[in-house]
Amino acid sequence: MVQTRYTRWQTVTAWLFVAPFLAVFVVFTAVPAVIALAYSFTDIGIADIRHPFDVAFTGFATFARVLTNAGFLKSLGTTGIFIVIGVPLTMAIGLALALALNSGIKHLRATYRAAFYLPVITNIVAAAVIWQYAFTLSGPVNTLLAGAGIVGPNWLGDPNMAITTVILLTTWRNVGTCMVLFLAGLQTIPPDVYEAAAIDGASSRRSFWSITLPLLRPATALVTVLMTVSYMNIFDEPFLLTKGGPLGSTRSVALWVFEQFGQGNIASAMAGSYVMLAIVVVLGLLQLRMLRTTQ
Amino acid sequence: MSNGKPVRTLVLYTVLTVTALIVLLPFAWVLFGAFKSQAEIMAAPGAWLPQSFGNFSNFVELFERRQFGTYMTNSVIVSALAVASNVLFSSLAGYALAKIPFQGSRWVFGCILAAMMIPYIALFVPSFFIIVQAGLVNTIAGIVLPIAVMPIAVFIMRQFAQSVPDELLEAARLDGAGELRIFFGIFLPLVGPAIATVAIITFLNSWNYFLWPLMVAQDQGTYTLPVGLAVASQGARSIDYGLLLAGAIVVLLPVLILFLFLQRYFVRGVAMTGLK
Numbered sequence: 027m028v029q030t031r032y033t034r035w036q037t038v039t040a041w042l043f044v045a046p047f048l049a050v051f052v053v054f055t056a057v058p059a060v061i062a063l064a065y066s067f068t069d070i071g072i073a074d075i076r077h078p079f080d081v082a083f084t085g086f087a088t089f090a091r092v093l094t095n096a097g098f099l100k101s102l103g104t105t106g107i108f109i110v111i112g113v114p115l116t117m118a119i120g121l122a123l124a125l126a127l128n129s130g131i132k133h134l135r136a137t138y139r140a141a142f143y144l145p146v147i148t149n150i151v152a153a154a155v156i157w158q159y160a161f162t163l164s165g166p167v168n169t170l171l172a173g174a175g176i177v178g179p180n181w182l183g184d185p186n187m188a189i190t191t192v193i194l195l196t197t198w199r200n201v202g203t204c205m206v207l208f209l210a211g212l213q214t215i216p217p218d219v220y221e222a223a224a225i226d227g228a229s230s231r232r233s234f235w236s237i238t239l240p241l242l243r244p245a246t247a248l249v250t251v252l253m254t255v256s257y258m259n260i261f262d263e264p265f266l267l268t269k270g271g272p273l274g275s276t277r278s279v280a281l282w283v284f285e286q287f288g289q290g291n292i293a294s295a296m297a298g299s300y301v302m303l304a305i306v307v308v309l310g311l312l313q314l315r316m317l318r319t320t321q
Numbered sequence: 322m323s324n325g326k327p328v329r330t331l332v333l334y335t336v337l338t339v340t341a342l343i344v345l346l347p348f349a350w351v352l353f354g355a356f357k358s359q360a361e362i363m364a365a366p367g368a369w370l371p372q373s374f375g376n377f378s379n380f381v382e383l384f385e386r387r388q389f390g391t392y393m394t395n396s397v398i399v400s401a402l403a404v405a406s407n408v409l410f411s412s413l414a415g416y417a418l419a420k421i422p423f424q425g426s427r428w429v430f431g432c433i434l435a436a437m438m439i440p441y442i443a444l445f446v447p448s449f450f451i452i453v454q455a456g457l458v459n460t461i462a463g464i465v466l467p468i469a470v471m472p473i474a475v476f477i478m479r480q481f482a483q484s485v486p487d488e489l490l491e492a493a494r495l496d497g498a499g500e501l502r503i504f505f506g507i508f509l510p511l512v513g514p515a516i517a518t519v520a521i522i523t524f525l526n527s528w529n530y531f532l533w534p535l536m537v538a539q540d541q542g543t544y545t546l547p548v549g550l551a552v553a554s555q556g557a558r559s560i561d562y563g564l565l566l567a568g569a570i571v572v573l574l575p576v577l578i579l580f581l582f583l584q585r586y587f588v589r590g591v592a593m594t595g596l597k
Contacts, residue, residue: 036421039500043417044429046410047470054467055436058447065447078454126337131330134337140584141341144348147576147587149529151547152569155554156347159354159362159562166350169367198344206588259442262531266551280442284532287446295446302443310438 059303066297072290084293092297100274101282107189108196108278109257116197116253117246120204125238127205128212139209143202150199154266157195158182185275188268192276196263200256204249211245212238251313255306351573354566355379362562379567387564388541389571392549395461395538396528399545402465403527404520410470411519415478416508420490421500430479436472442532449536459539468527474519481515482508514586521579521586528576546572 066088068081092098123142127135145153160166161181168178181191215238223233239246261280264270270277270285277285279302287295354362356371358378383389418426441448448467457463485508493503509516531547538544544552550568554560580587 036500037423040417040421040423040426043413043421043500043504047414047472047475048429048432050467050470051432051436051472053451054441054448055439055444056432057451058444059439061447061450062444065450078450123337123340126333129333131333131337133334136584138337138341139588140580141345143584143588144577144580145344147525147529147580149531149547149569149572149576151531151551151554152351152572153347155550155562155565155569156351156354158554158560159566160347160350164367166367198347201344255438255440259440261442265532266554269555283446287449292446292450299443299446303439306439306443310435313438 062296062300062303065293066300068293070292070296072292074292088293088297092294092301095294097274097277098279098282098298101277101279104189104274104276105258105260105278108193108260109254112193112196112200112257112260113250113253115193116200117204117249119197120201120249121208123201123205124208124212125234128209139205142205145199146202148199150262151266153195153199154263157191157267161191182268183272185273188272188276192264192267195267196257196260199263200253204253207245207249207252208242211242215241247313251309255309258305258309259302351566351569354562355570357563357566359561359563379563380571382564383568383571387549387553387568388544389546389549389568391542392544392546393571395543396546398461399464399530399534400524400527402461403468404523406465406469407471407474407523408516408520411474411478412482412509412512412516413504414470414475415480415482415515416504418475418479419482420485420487420508433472433475433479437476441467445532445536448533452537458537459543460537461543463537464530464534464543464545465527467533468523468530471523471526473526474523477519477522478512478515481512481518485511517583518586518589521583524579525576525587 065081067083067085069084069088070078070081074081123138127139162168163178163180163183167181171178179187181187219237219241220233223237228236259280260278261284264276264278265281265284268276270281279298283295283298283302286292286298353369353371356374356376356379357367358372358376361367361371414429417423418430452458452463452466455463457466489507489511490503493507498506529547530545531551534545534548535551538548541549546568550565550572553568554565
């Protein structure tokens with residue numbers, strides 16, 4: 027009897043303890059997700075923002091307009107380029123660095139790791155300022171290249187180069203995260219597996235493909251989803267470095283949504299947000315499924 | 322193993338060192354550039370080093386004429402509020418989820434995972450809509466509230482809380498201690514490293530927080546450092562890079578100093594959660 031009463035009081039306490047988290051979650055994640063969906067079916071504009079219930083229901087008109095909008099489709103394509111080039115590049119470098127740090131080097135291991143991780147904690151606005159300065163026509167990067175006899179390109183002014191520069195900045199900032207996660211994965215592989223393989227005469231290349239990569243699969247799955255979601259939502263880098271230009275060549279979906287919002291096309295911005303959210307949720311479910319199959 | 326293959330070891334160290342130097346190059350540029358005058362910046366080809374590291378004119382300009390003092394105060398307030406709020410509320414929630422068996426705890430944990438998976442960029446427009454309706458535009462509260470209890474902080478606290486032995490808490494419960502008393506008297510003193518990890522991750526996130534404060538803050542009185550720096554870098558007609566690089570140093574320095582001394586907490590948080 028006493029035990030039951032105590033448990034009920036415990037339940038109340040537990041809910042009180044999680045209440046602050048739940049409140050923030052409801053107000054800034056759950057409700058916004060509902061709002062994004064609801065307003066995607068209206069014609070809400072900037073003038074209606076003070077009277078949020080006085081808007082016309084327009085069905086799928088906004089979604090139809092957004093999904094056929096040339097600018098939106100181009101931004102989806104650009105985001106696709108970021109993902110297809112950025113994700114493998116970042117992961118490959120992160121994995122290479124993790125393997126190098128895990129290969130039994132004795133000195134400076136912590137120093138190297140700190141150096142590779144430093145860009146992750148670097149403020150993006152500060153980083154973008156540094157890159158804008160470094161990649162101007164006669165800036166430090168082209169001065170360096172000139173020293174090697176190379177005429178540096180117009181990193182931020184040429185559409186093809188601009189997307190390269192944005193990917194370089196994003197890669198620089200994300201490699202450290204991949205490296206740390208791969209390192210954690212590598213440390214779960216017991217060393218005697220390699221010793222057994224070496225006794226059986228396997229080359230180090232063979233061990234990498236037959237032991238390291240298969241056993242690293244959970245880490246690889248996690249990093250893949252994490253990086254894909256991160257590049258899917260890329261905003262800060264193109265916004266700060268190129269403002270989506272030149273000629274819209276670096277305008278990601280998030281940047282397109284931000285611009286629609288800035289121009290007062292609230293309904294379009296909401297619908298665009300909802301498309302992003304849907305893609306992220308699908309990626310998240312894929313992640314859960316992958317984790318389940320690997321377990 | 323590496324003694325047997327000196328060539329391999331040498332190659333490894335060379336590759337690692339060259340990569341590290343490339344990765345660190347931007348830090349050299351910002352450090353040298355912040356002490357250069359506009360004339361030194363514009364010189365082509367420019368020198369690597371500034372003429373003098375005693376040339377603080379860029380920093381003086383930032384704080385005397387560009388209101389970076391105000392931005393810094395705002396950034397400190399935002400980060401302090403975020404850290405205090407996250408440490409308190411995430412440890413309460415983490416304790417409840419790991420140590421009080423109650424119906425619905427799995428459901429709450431599902432909310433944490435969902436919130437961690439959804440980046441705020443995907444929801445910034447509807448979230449801003451809520452801030453407008455609440456009348457919190459251009460306020461510090463409007464900036465801090467969405468990150469007052471971050472899911473990643475609750476997640477970390479819950480993971481740490483699971484390692485606290487149940488016997489300690491049960492013994493106190495049998496003695497008739499209430500959950501609040503157990504939480505403050507027994508649980509909190511045992512999870513010091515978790516609190517440090519959460520405090521550092523929260524500080525990092527709130528200090529580096531950019532898009533949301535950019536939308537909520539509408540005038541210079543509420544700008545945080547990243548917002549002030551971003552506006553300065555996009556507003557000027559002829560860009561004064563020396564000034565902007567000095568601003569970048571002001572933004573970077575607190576995080577860099579913290580990282581130098583507390584590196585293991587930064588890395589631990591990432592390895593535990595797979596998130597930044």
